[in-house]
Amino acid sequence: MNGMGIGSIRTIQYDPFPRIEYEGRVERARRLMTEHAIDALLATSEHNLRYFIGEPSTTPQQTTRPRFLLILSSADPVAVVPEGIDQFYKDTTWLKECRSWPSPNPKDEGVSALARAVCELLPEHARIGVELGAESRLGFPAGDFLRVADAIKPRTFVDASDPVFTPLRMVKSPLEIDRIRTVCGLVSEAFENLASKLRLGMTEREACRQFEFECFSRGVEKTSKIVGVSGRGGYTRPYGVPTDKVLSDGDVLFIDAGCLFDFYWSDFDRHFAFGAADPHTQDAYQVVWDAAEAGIAAAKPGIPICDVWSVMSAVLNGSNNRGTATNIGRMGHSMGLWMPELPSVQPDDKTILKPGMIINIEPSTSYPSYFDGSPKLMLHEEVVVVTETGSQLLTSRAPRKMPAVAI
Known part of the structure; x- marks a missing residue:
């Protein structure tokens, strides 16, 4: 290309x-x-x-x-x-x-x-x-x-x-995987460059429009789904269009992006702390990052996809989590010409993973706000393709520590 x-x-x-x-x-x-x-x-x-x-x-x-x-x-x-x-x-x-x-x-x-x-x-x-x-x-x-x-x-x-x-559509051809790899790489670059472009006092809409510009400037063809939500000490839901809410010190901005290249999807999210992330948010971020790491390692050919759910659930329910695993319904899915596609990363989905399958690894946890104890959500997502021997990341791995926007 x-x-x-x-x-x-x-x-x-x-x-x-x-x-x-x-x-x-x-x-x-x-x-x-x-x-x-x-x-x-x-x-x-x-x-x-x-x-x-x-x-x-x-x-x-x-x-x-x-x-x-x-x-x-x-x-x-x-x-x-x-x-x-x-x-x-x-x-x-x-x-x-x-x-x-x-x-x-x-x-x-x-x-x-x-x-x-x-x-x-x-x-x-x-x-x-x-x-x-x-x-x-x-x-x-x-x-x-x-x-x-x-x-x-x-x-x-x-x-x-x-x-x-x-x-039939569950197993992607090498040409399909190439399209998905391309768009995931472009969106990864856009996310990586975004932190330096964000400023205190921006609105959610302004931040997300800047992200879309970063995507288009790299070759993404469509930004079909841009979720942008924020809140002091974390956010409360993974859905919603960005608003004119002003981003302030202590806020966490969550952007979940579904972008297209030649009609093939990418879908994953990233977080940005305005000022340093508070201790509860940073701990939740680390727990969910570790759960995603376990899910990536578990995605191998020949295993049921419910095993990927099990290893992530074990991390989320471990002693390092001050909160609890959430019940959004699943911890991932597939994608291709549409998003989402089956199978789902659920405890009762017995679909056997095969080389060529795309899996979105998507663990989440609920945790108490550092500021007032109210429930907050932390959700993380990466995209892998199942290979003959394991899995390969198609996104650039999120940093271990949440990126901070300078005050």
Whole structure:
């Protein structure tokens, strides 16, 4: 990948994925389809369309002009898309066959066109896999989905998220890992440079806009999720958009950033103390840093992901923690073309780690404020890829001591 600057904004050049990458994904999907007696897949979400054909649209999937991709058991995939999008697909993807309908047409937004294609291409008792399972969604209205389901009978729709889409996308290819490594590296550099740009008296919004500028100046393409929360002696929640709250001495600023490069995500956070961090905050930071270190070391091929949760839980529940492990629901997840993706770092998730899986290591603890004893939160996140022998960091490791902003 090569970079070039436009003013103070850097653009990183890269080669698009080759056709063989997409054809390999389709073939792996077909093997899973055969294993689960699924005759065809219907992909409708923008993430699955990008995964299988490199759908290059920069906007989220819109229900006004939905797009459908039929992956058949043997023949080439067929797109059913609005007029105009068919030419767009022919110009920008590897697909050979696109069927279309005049759009927008609220009374029949692709329903008849999709039903007709399904009936022509698939036998009467075909089982068609769609995005119905955990952490998935359809890219067209539920009412239209029900109308298509009725029109194609006796063919039936079945869930393909759990048996096909999720396990297929869970293991990333070397090219996908390269995209994620790139964006994680760029955001790591932005975080590392941010402390010197922060000043007492800034607002949360100003601090986060400065961070976004640091990202764009290095080559990040989108900053899709920027959480910025702060508080004296710590923060109380890991969610929320930055506000006009002024950052003062004793405050801790938490920034959790989800950024994109060629549609692939990074997602991790960093902390900044305005003035020296108080003893309770610094102790909590160290405990969570140690828990993340344990999680990184535990992420190895062949183990259930719940083991990663267990080693982090042991650190958080140890004697060095003046607080308690939190119950946010999990201590990490995966990511790729979407964030988050399965599996989750939870005590009941038995997914076996495999080389090529991306794991966000994300332990957290609750601790009492140094100033008034009120509950505060400390959450830390790093990104690793599982390798043949262990795991490799894709982020630059956070410093052991929380960075301080000079007063």
